[in-house]
Amino acid sequence: MNFSQLRYGDFQINRMLGRGSQGSTYLVTLKSTQQQFAMKRENYLEEEDKESVNREIEQMKRLKSRFTVKLIHTFLDREDMCIIMQLCKQGDLRKMIANLQKIPERERIMRVWAILAQIIRALDHLHSHNVIHRDIKPENIFVMEDGSVRLGDFGFAKELTERTYTSIAGTRVYIAPEVWLLRRTNFSSDIFSVGIITQELLTGCHPFDTGYEQGIVDNIIKGHMREQPSFVSRELKELIFSMLDQDFSKRPTTKQIMDQETIQMYLRMQEEKEQEIEIEQRRTNEVEQENIRLREQLNQMQISDTPQIRQQGIQQPETSFSIERSRRQMASVFQTLSPILFSPILPGLNDVTFQDNLYTNVSDNHSTVLFNPVIRSGIVRMEILNVADLLAVGIADESVQYDQNEYPESGGKHKRIYFRYDGSLTHISSYLQGNDEFGHSGCRVTMELNMDTNPRSLTFFINDVEQKNYLTNIPAAVRFYAFLLYKGEQFKVLKFDHLSSPAATHRESHAYSWGNSWE
Template sequence: MQPQKVSYDSFEVIEELEGGAQGRTFYVKLIETGVPYAMKRINYMKKSDKERAEKEIAQMKKLESKFTVRLVYTFQDRTDMFLVTEYCENGDLRKVITELQQVPEEERVMRVWAIFGQMIRALEFLHCNGVIHRDIKPANIFVMIDGSVRLGDFGLARDVEGDYYLKEEGTKVYMAAEVFKFKRMDYSTDIFAIGIVTTELLTGHHPFQAPNELAMIEKIKSGQHSELPEFVPKELKELITAMLSLDSKRRPTTKQIMQQSVIKMYLRMQEEKERMQEEKEKQQNEIALLKQQLSKKHHKSNTSQTKQQSISTKPKVTSEPKIMIEPPVTQATVTQVRNVLSLVESEVLQDVEVNGDTYTNKNHILCTLLYNPVMNKGIVKLEVLRVKYLQGLGIADESVRYGRNEWPWDRGKDKIVYYQYNGDIQHNGSDYGIGGNSGFSDGCRIGMELNMESNPRSLTFFIDDKEQPNFIINIPKAVRIFCYIPWKGSSFKIIKFEFLSTPTARHGEGSRALEYGKYWKR
C-alpha cells in the first residue's frame, strides 16, 4: 500500500547506482521527507517492456517480506516505469566480499556462516512461494543497516509451472550447467548460484574463475570448480561442494540446507535478533504514542487551570516506590579468592578450550558453561573480560545442567537470569529482554555482584566498574554462574572472583528492581 502519490518530480536524484540488468537504478531522496530510496527506471513503451515491468512489480508485491527488498512506490512517467524501493545503506554483497577478505579467516568464516544462512532462508521463502529468482549474484543480494540480508531485483524472477522454467535468462557466470545444456531452470539453479556467491564471500574469487566469460562457462559445464582453502570448515566445504554439483539432482534443497546444525544455530540467533528488534520498535512506537497523549492532556490541563490559583507548591511525587536492599553491617574489606571457580563437568567441555582463566569455543557448537561453587551465602563479585564475541552471562538455579549445543534458556527461562551483549536482561516471560542496561563489546569488563545476605537477595551488573540501573531481587537461595559463547573462536576470561564483606552496589536514583520469578514485561 503506497502512503502517498508520487511522481518523478517528487524525488531528488543524487547519483546512479551500479548494477540493474533490467534497467538503470538511482539513489534518490523524497523531497518532502528527505528519506532515501533506490529508484529503478524500466522501459515501458513496447508491449514486451510493459509485460516485463508488470511481472516484476507483481512478483515484488507477492514476495513482500523481511526476506526481500520492499517496494514502496511505483509510477509511470512518459515511456518509463519507475520502481522505488527501500534503500539498503550497507550496499550489496559485492562490497561485503571485498571487506571480508581484510578480516582474519576465523572471523570471516563466522560471518559467512551467518550470511549464508540468511541467503538460504530468503531463498526458501521464494521457493515456498513457487518462485525461482533466476539472477542470484552478489549485486542482487543486499545488506540492511541492521546486518540482515535481503534478496532484490526480481526482474527475472518467475513462477515455476511444473518442474522447471523453459527459458534461459540471468547472469551467465552464475548459471548452472543444465541451463546451457538443456535450456532449463529450476529451484536447483538458484542453489548453484548461492554456492558460487558463498565461495566468493570466503575467498574473494569466483569458483569457476577463468580469463574470460566463455572460458568460465566451459568450466561450469564440465564442473571444474576450484577447491576451497584449508581454513574453511569441513561442514561448510561439504555444503558448498554439493551445491556446485554438476548433477542438479545431487544439490541440496533450501530445506535440507536449513537443517544443517551450524546453519540452524546462526538462523536461531538471527531470528532472536529480529524478535528483539521488532519488540524495541513496538516499544518505541508505544512510547511515542503515550508522549503524544500526555502532551494533549497536559495542554488541556494547562488551559483549564489558567484561571485557578495553585493550591500547593510542593512537587507531586510520581515515581514508583523503591525496594530498599539492606546490606549486612560489616567492615568494608575485600578478600581476593583465587582458583575457586571450576567448570561443572558435562559434555559441553569437549567443545571448549581452557587456557588458565580464558575459555574459548573451539567448535561451531553453542556452549553454555556452568561454574561451581554453588552460590548460597555471602557477597560474591565476578568480573569477566569479553575477549571475543561473548554473548552473555548470568545465573542459573542450582538444579540446571546444560548439554552440548544448548542456549542458556533451553532448560527454562524461569530458572535463569541472562545478561545479553546488547544490554538486555532475560528471564521468565521476557522473550525480547528488558532493556536499560549498557551493552558490552570486545574488551569490556562485565561484573556481577550476588548478595546472598541481603533481604531480599539481589544480583547487580557492572560494565567497566559502572553499576547498571536494572538489578534483580529475590534470586534463588542457591545459584551457579554461567557464561555463553556460541561461535567457534568466541572467548572470555575470568579476571576477578571475590568474596566481599560489604556490597559495592548502591541501587541509587534511577535504579530499577526486577523480581525473579515474576513474569516480566517490557
C-alpha cells in the same frame, strides 16, 4: 503515510546505486519527510518491456516477506516505470564480500554461515511459492542496517509451471551448467548460484575464475573449480561442493540445506533476534504514543495554569507538581530504544552452547565470547544476566580475537577492559576496586558505551544502579565480551540496544582513562 499520490517530483535524486539491462536504480529522498528510498527506473515504452516490468512488480507483491526487499510504491513518469523500494543501507553483498576478507578467518567462517543461512531461508520462500529467481548474484542480495539480508531484483524471476524452464536468463558467471548445456532451469539452478556466492564470501574469489568472463563460463560447464582453502571446515566445504555439483539432481534443496545442523543453529539465532526486534518495535510504538499523550497532558496543564486563573483566587496546589511530574515522565520516555541485531564470536563451537540468548560453557575449556557488531558510533547498551557464576564482562578493541581456551587478556592487556564479578576493574597492569559486585545468580550487569561523547565513555550499571568508576578515552571501535571460566557457567543477554540519550549521569563518579595506568 499514504504513498499512493506520490510522483517523481516528490523525490530528490541523490545518486545512482546501480545500472541494469532495463534501467537504473537511484538513492532518493522523499522531500516531505526526508526519508530515503531506492528508486528503480525501468523502460516502459515497448509492450515487451511493459510485460517484463509488470511481471517483476507482481512478483514483488506476491513474494512480500521479511526475506525480500519491500515494494513501497510504483508510478509512471513519461516512458519509464518508477519502482520505489525500501533502502538497504549497507548496500549489496558485493560490498560485504570485500569487507569479509579483512577480518580473521575464524570470524569470517561464522559470518558466512550466518549469511548463507539467511540467503537459503529467503530462497526457500521463493521456491515454496514455486518461483525460481534465475539471477542469484551478490548484486541482488541486499544488506539491511542491522546486518540481515534480503533477496531482491525479481526481473528474471519465473513461476515454475513445469519441472524446468527452458530459457537462458541471468548473469553469465552465476548460471548453472545445465542451463548452458541443456537449456533447462530449475530450483537447483538457483542453488548452484548460491554455492558460487558462498565461495566468494569465504575467499573473495569466484570458484571458477579465470580472469575473463568466457573462461569462467567454460569452467562452470566443465566443472573445473578452484580448491577450497585449508581454513574452511570440512562441514562447510562439503556443503559448498554439494551446491556446486555438476549433476543438478544431486544438489540439495533449500529445505535440505535448512535442515543442516549448523544452518539450523544460525537460523534459530536469527529468528530470535528478529523476534526481539519485533518486540522492541512494539515497545517503541507504545513509547511514541505515550509521548503524544504526555505532550497533550502537559500542554493542557500549562494552559490551565495561567495568571488569569490565579487572579480569580482559584487554588491549584497540584498544578505545578503535576506539570513537573509530566516533564519527568516525558524525559524518561524520550530515552527511546532500538534493538541491535547481534551475534557471538565463539572461540570453539563445541565449548559454548547458546539458545534463546542463554550461553552455557559445556566444556572444560574457558571461553571469551566476543559479540558482533563492532561498536563505532552511537550510545549502545548491553545488559547481561548472571545465570550461574559468570566471571567477567568487558569491552575489547576491534582488533582482538580469541582462540579456544584463552583469557580476555590474551588479546593484549592494553586492548581490553575487564570488569570482574567482585566489582573490580583491570586494564594493562592497573587494578581498581569500588564498583558493586555482580557474582550472585540473578544479578544484572549493564555496559553503556557512549561513542558520541568526547571523550568516548564506558559506564557500568548493576541492577540498574550506575557504578562509581567508569572509563573514558575508549578506542574508536570496540566489541563487548563475556568470560566463562568453568564448565556449567551461564549468562543470558537481556538487551543489546541503541539509546537515544545516555542513562549515565556520572554524578559523584570517578573517570579512569583507557591506555593509562591508574594510580
